[in-house]
Amino acid sequence: MNNHIKRQIHTTIKKMSKPTVGNKLFTNVPKDVWTLTGEIAGKAKADPKNANREIISLGQGFFSYAPPQFLIDAANKAMSSNPLNNQYAPTRGDLQLIDSLKNYYNQFYQKNLTNENILVTTGANEAILACLIGILNPNEEVIVLEPFFDQYISNIKIPQGKIKYVTIHPPKNLSEGKHTGNDWKINYDELEAAINEKTKILIINTPHNPIGKVFTKEELIKIGDICYKHNVKIISDEVYEQLYFDDSLKFPRIATLDPKYADITLTVGSFGKAFCATGYRVGYIISENAELLKYAASAHTRICFSTPHPPQIACAESLNLASKNSYFEDMRNEYDGKFQKLMKTFDALNISYTIPQGTYFIIADFSKLKVPFDTYHFPEDIASKPRDFKLCYWLAVEMGIITIPTTEFFTEETISNDKTGIEYLLRFAVCKTDDYIDKACERLLELKPYIS
Incomplete structure (x- = not known):
């Protein structure tokens, strides 16, 4: 049979077959910010203006350096010391890691945690998805505080949940001076008004991405009281818990502030953030309410059955070690130094920003940057977006940032x-080496002629 006949047969079969109709959540959807940013970076690299200079990326929050050596050593040891470590882990997590988590977190939970209060997951994102799939029924509602991590939205929609948004209001003088997370505020009347008989869950993120806000004890109590009053469960996304920089705040955990909050809260954590190892994909859920956690555990079993085993062993050993040495304190000090460099640069440029209380992100106001929005040629995907997308594109192509x-x-x-x-x-994102941050600051200072 020649190729011409084969093509005719293939064309005929294609015409006769019914087209595949994909899940509407994943078809004909706009490109997400991570895809667009990747394309912007590719455009910047290909532009002749950047032929002789490095593209500086402070975009996506992945690390430009290796995890601590003790984690790498523990991972190598985990794979070679016991053959069973290379096989399926128990569905709820390796017992060594559960014990390590239990011992560490009992200092905050008044020694109330048992094995039944902990679930190991394949990253924090799967943890949140498991909570939502395990608890939500179709058309039940989830309150999301905006700005929000974009993955929350699809995780809610997958089990056919509905979303109610409540804004964390920015300061009115956002484009002037310096702000803190405390200047970004929730209107608690708005929060309570968003609750109805269908409301099942509220998601809170603290320390907050992208604001860098650490919710205060007083704020968490107000949120906890409202949720308890209306029997709304709380998913507390605390993946940046080790990264807080305001000693006056420390890091308040909503589930530890009152037994009634503990009863309605599922707390999510991440070793990827704690140990600079996002590729390990080891997260976890903690809840004093073991019955509530069972729903997430059941969903986790059906989503991925169990989390990769060797990284669990490595994280268990590393958490035990980090609990005794000064690793977390040293990490906070290192991040504070990186932020200080970037904030000094923003000060030199007269750019307003929110001083980060936590996370490894900082947000800054670039309204004073003179970008020719009306005359500059932006790709179609960018031209239809708000001005911050255009700012990102211009910074990438014209400045290599x-x-x-x-x-x-x-x-x-x-x-x-x-x-x-x-x-x-x-x-x-400042989860980069110090010399890389230095180069980023030097490049940003080249914006001086463009700042009004």
Whole structure:
């Protein structure tokens, strides 16, 4: 049979077959910010203006350096010391890791945690997905505080949940001076008004990505009281818990503030953030309410059955070690130094920013950057987006600097009604080496002629 006949047969079969209709959650959807930012970075690298200079990326929050050596050593040891470590782990997590988590977190949970209060997951994202799939029924509602991590949205939609947004309001003078996380506020009347008989869950993120806000004890009590009053469960996304920089705040955990909050809260953590190893994909859920955690555990079993085994062993040994040495304190000090460099640069450029209380992100207002929005040629994907996407594109192509537009973390309604200037906010990640941060600051200072 020649190729011409084969092509005719293939064309005939294709015409006769019914087209595949994919899940509407994943078909004909706009490109997400991570895809667009990757394309922007590719465009910047290909542009002749950047032929002789390095593209500086402070965009996506992955590390430019290796995890601590003790984690690498523990991972190598885990794979070679016991053949069973290379096989399926128990569904709820390797007992060595569960014991390590239990021992560490009992200092915050008044020694109330047992093995039944802990679930190991394949990263924090799977932890949140497991909570939502395990608890939500179709058309039940989840309150999301915006700005929000974009993955929350699809995780809610997969089990057919509905979303109610409550805004963390930015300071009115966002484009002027310095702000803190305390200047970003929830209106608690708005929060309570968003609750109805279908409301099942509220998701809170602290320390908060992208704001860098650490919710205070007083704020968490107000949120906890409202949720307890209306029997709303809480998913507390605390993946950046080791990264807080305001000693006056420390790091309050909502589940530890009152037994009634503990009863309705599922707390999510991440070793990827704690040990600079996002590729290990080891997360976990803690809840004093073992019955509530069982729903997430059942969903976890059906999503991925169990989490990769060797990284669990490595994280168990490393958490035990980090609990005794000064690793977490040293890490906070190192991040504080990186932030200080970037904030000093923003000060020199007269750019407003929110001083980070936690995470490894900082948001800054670039409304004073003179970008020719009306005359500059932006790709179609970017031209239809808010101004922060255009700022990102211009910075990448013209200056070789990659960052993240923060309107991706807000709803279209909030963006269209905003009067504070959130469409000029850009997010910078400092989980990079010190010399890389130094190069980034030098490159940013080249913006001086473009700042009004």
